[in-house]
Amino acid sequence: MQEEKQEFQFYVEQIKRAGAFSMDTDHFHDTYEIYYLLAGERNYYINNLVYSLRQGDLIFINRNELHRTMAKGTVRHERILINFRQEFLQGMPGGIELTFPFFSEQCLLLRPDVHEQGRIENILFAMLKEQQEQCTQQLPYLQSLLMQMLIQMNRIRESARAAIAPANNEKQRKVYDILEYLRAHYHETVKLEELSERFYLSIPYLCRLFKQTTGFTIVEYLNTIRVQEAQRRLREGSDSVTRIAEDTGFDSIAHFGRVFKGIAKRSPLQYRKQNR
Structure with a gap:
């Protein structure tokens, strides 16, 4: 044991x-x-x-x-x-x-x-x-x-020596701007067409650049930060699962449940019970 x-x-x-x-x-x-x-x-x-x-x-x-x-x-x-x-x-x-x-x-x-x-x-x-x-x-x-x-x-x-610095070329700076936007708007409906227009990139290039830089697709990244925020609220608050799903950008409670379980390996209710 x-x-x-x-x-x-x-x-x-x-x-x-x-x-x-x-x-x-x-x-x-x-x-x-x-x-x-x-x-x-x-x-x-x-x-x-x-x-x-x-x-x-x-x-x-x-x-x-x-x-x-x-x-x-x-x-x-x-x-x-x-x-x-x-x-x-x-x-x-x-x-x-x-x-x-x-x-x-x-x-x-x-x-x-x-x-x-x-x-x-x-x-x-x-x-x-x-x-x-x-x-x-x-x-x-x-x-x-x-x-x-x-x-x-x-x-x-x-020892105060310089730490490892983040990569900072032009392409990565563009992706950093996209990441900042997604983190600010994760609770909204985010469409590739809107991102393409906002950042002046074609949709294929936008998706390829984001994946090559972060390792995530845009959908994977959005779902992950949405689930992270949902986990925080499940741990710290008393809002219903339905309310949390709506506030974190999911279009239905069923979709929220599937994505949450895929990332957290347990249902939202199971997660709340184990972390309260």
């Missing part, structure tokens, strides 16, 4: 891909995520910005932040990914309780130097080895490794 709970609270995985790969699903979750690029290049979309990653870059994603990785440059890449819940940091060995500023931010983007990369990789490979071997007292050992990782991340953050 303890092993099942531990697996639920924390996991680490290493994946090496030889071919082109982009995530094909809407992606946000109620766990924290640490992404470390061991080799290759990636584009990483976080909320309204795209970041160009290279070997050794590290990203921390807060809970419920929309993100997606996409192919860039050389198709081969290798990464290590950690997901953990808030509960995993509670009851640390020796009663240690530390807080980190980046836990209250959307994300943390780090470009460690070669010595810092070595320390980070030592911790990550120790995590992978420990998870695979299933040794006794595994939970406190993994907790201590995660705490070491978070401390290293905070030290790099405090």
Whole structure:
């Protein structure tokens, strides 16, 4: 039982891909995520910005932040990914309780130097080895490794070197404008014809540019931010599901239910019951 709970609270995985790969699903979750690029290049979309990653870059994603990785440059890449819940940091060995500023931010983007990369990789490979071997007292050992990782991340953050900057060429600036518009108008009916006229782009080019930059289709993106807002209101308020569906831009309660379940993996009522 303890092993099942531990697996639920924390996991680490290493994946090496030889071919082109982009995530094909809407992606946000109620766990924290640490992404470390061991080799290759990636584009990483976080909320309204795209970041160009290279070997050794590290990203921390807060809970419920929309993100997606996409192919860039050389198709081969290798990464290590950690997901953990808030509960995993509670009851640390020796009663240690530390807080980190980046836990209250959307994300943390780090470009460690070669010595810092070595320390980070030592911790990550120790995590992978420990998870695979299933040794006794595994939970406190993994907790201590995660705490070491978070401390290293905070030290790099405090060194005040320039963080990874978002990509900012002309095409991406155009997509950033579209994203800003969609986030401001998600609760309305948004038509491709209107977007095409507003941003002076043909519909085929608009859709292709948006997908290439963010990894999302326009419909996927709208549905995702609508569901995110619906989840917030289900957690924090008492409005009916019908009212929330109307206020977040869905044309019917049935459509809302299908899209919500496809993204959240449970019905709106189930989500409210589990998160109140």
